[in-house]
Amino acid sequence: MSQESLFVNDEKYQKPLLLLSLQPQYWQLVLSGEKKFEYRRLFRKDAVQAYIYLSSPRKxxxxxxxxxxxxxxxxxxxADLAESQSPGSYKGMMEYLGTRDNGFAIPILSYDSFEGIPLADLRERFGFTAPQSYLVLDNNPALRDFIRARHLGE
Known part of the structure; x- marks a missing residue:
């Protein structure tokens, strides 16, 4: 899917831009259309857009x-929602969320994949360290613009 239309200049359509860490097997489920929600123990309360950093072994x-x-x-x-989306996931989701008062189920509206940007390149150019959960790219315009240019083939 091409998502260039997501970068509309009209401010009312802009969302915060994050870099979100994800395990490779979950990215594959996004690409196959099986994963409709991203589940997190802690997250933001607003709609966002995110570039996806795959953890080891992809990096x-x-x-x-x-x-x-x-x-x-x-x-x-x-956990009930996760079970309805992926039968057999209830127990694992309950374990993941633990004793938290709340969890987050973040609906995936659309996605796009592109040629990977290796961790080594990001470290060399930006002193980049992969986030455990996510980082706000809007706080690092040079990194944000570099990733966006690679995404859009500029």
Missing amino acids: EIVGFIDFDVPLISSPKEI
């Missing part, structure tokens, strides 16, 4: 996701 930025406003609810309700 590269490979894609982009446009997210809707997260559903914030009890672990049981988040």
Whole structure:
């Protein structure tokens, strides 16, 4: 899917831009269309867009996701949603969310993949360290613009 239209100049369509760490197997589920939500213990309460950094063994930025406003609810309700999307995931989701009061189910609106940007390149150019969860790219315009240019083939 091409997502160039996501970068509309009209301010009302702009969302915060993040770099989100994801395990490679979950990115594959996004690409196959099986994964409709990203689940997190902690997250922002607003709709965001995110570049996707795949953790080990890939260690590269490979894609982009446009997210809707997260559903914030009890672990049981988040686990019920996960179970409805992926039968057999209830127990694992309950373990993941643990004793938290709330969890986040972040709807995936659209996604795009592109040629990976290796961690080594990011370290060399920006002194980049991969985030455990996410980082706000709007706070690092040079890194943001570099990733965006690679994404859009500029």
